[in-house]
Amino acid sequence: MLSSVKIYIDQDKCIGCGRCVSECLGYNLSVQDKKAQVLSDNCLKCGHCFAVCPQNAVRMEGTGDDVLARSEATPTLDATSLKNHLKLRRSIRQYQQTPVEKEKLEAIIEAGRLTPTGSNSQNVRYIVVQNGIDELEDAVIDQYKELQRQAEASGMSGASLGAIDISRFKLDRGFLFYNAPALILVVSENSTNACLAAMSMELMAEALGLGTLYVGLFTRPANQNPALRESLGIAPKEDIVICLTVGYPAVQFQRSAPKLPAKVDWR
Ligand SMILES: Cc1cc2nc3c(=O)[nH]c(=O)nc-3n(C[C@H](O)[C@H](O)[C@H](O)COP(=O)(O)O)c2cc1C
Numbered sequence: 001m002l003s004s005v006k007i008y009i010d011q012d013k014c015i016g017c018g019r020c021v022s023e024c025l026g027y028n029l030s031v032q033d034k035k036a037q038v039l040s041d042n043c044l045k046c047g048h049c050f051a052v053c054p055q056n057a058v059r060m061e062g063t064g065d066d067v068l069a070r071s072e073a074t075p076t077l078d079a080t081s082l083k084n085h086l087k088l089r090r091s092i093r094q095y096q097q098t099p100v101e102k103e104k105l106e107a108i109i110e111a112g113r114l115t116p117t118g119s120n121s122q123n124v125r126y127i128v129v130q131n132g133i134d135e136l137e138d139a140v141i142d143q144y145k146e147l148q149r150q151a152e153a154s155g156m157s158g159a160s161l162g163a164i165d166i167s168r169f170k171l172d173r174g175f176l177f178y179n180a181p182a183l184i185l186v187v188s189e190n191s192t193n194a195c196l197a198a199m200s201m202e203l204m205a206e207a208l209g210l211g212t213l214y215v216g217l218f219t220r221p222a223n224q225n226p227a228l229r230e231s232l233g234i235a236p237k238e239d240i241v242i243c244l245t246v247g248y249p250a251v252q253f254q255r256s257a258p259k260l261p262a263k264v265d266w267r
Helices: 019-023 048-052 079-088 102-113 133-153 191-207 216-223 226-232
Strands: 006-009 029-032 035-038 058-061 124-129 182-188 211-214 239-247
Touching: 006 035, 019 029, 019 048, 048 058, 102 124, 102 182, 102 191, 124 191, 133 182, 133 216, 133 226, 182 191, 191 211, 191 239, 216 226, 216 239
Parallel strands: none
Antiparallel strands: 006 058, 029 035, 124 182, 182 239, 211 239
16 A cells, blocks of 8 residues: 555755654665655655655655644643543443534544554554444344353353353343444454554544443454454455444543552563
């Protein structure tokens, strides 16, 4: 995908300061005759050369991105607000039935898109589900029911999926998605990239007054269900790495929930 992105240096604007060279982790730039030169087409297209240039002399063709100048941005993220936000964020399992505005869903996906990916691969994509949530839930609930049936038939005391004991699950509608009005499935061949994107998305959702829940109980059986994969257009090398419910919370928490102290090894 990124092979179609091309980097050019405007030789008239370039002052040969070499800041782009210092930023290029692929050693793909050099200053020759006081002008920066792109040595090959083979780089991550990470855009650091573009972003650091004091002369705005670097052009990246094929990205189609909107660019934000440092001078236009108002830094609002302070450490105390971030920490308080992280403390008060909760998984949301009670939702209002108000639909989520398309602009807000787009803003959440934008937060995912802007999140770093290994080797700048940008290989994360998103499926927004607002229609057909019940069908998805039913398909996976049927898988759990089948597992329970098999476990009972074989005389095992509890059905399990991997390490998860499902024998006590109440497999009714709402069990997975809690009647949330929207889902965003984060799909990728790289689970780390997808997880990082999801965390940004969750933060954006909260900033927009929305609540989310990671539904790990959906992703594993869903990825093992060929019909479900096909209906969602999941390629063989991809997985649904994260399933996020999204909606306006119908619950307000009064305080943060205690967490264990961090396990840190200072060396
Ligand atoms: C990867 C992941 C998968 C999860 N899967 C589910 C799930 O399938 N169903 C559910 O109700 N909660 C799920 N959760 C929510 C966790 O239970 C929740 O984050 C944890 O209990 C801590 O609560 P908090 O998010 O409010 O701090 C998941 C969370 C994560 C991070």
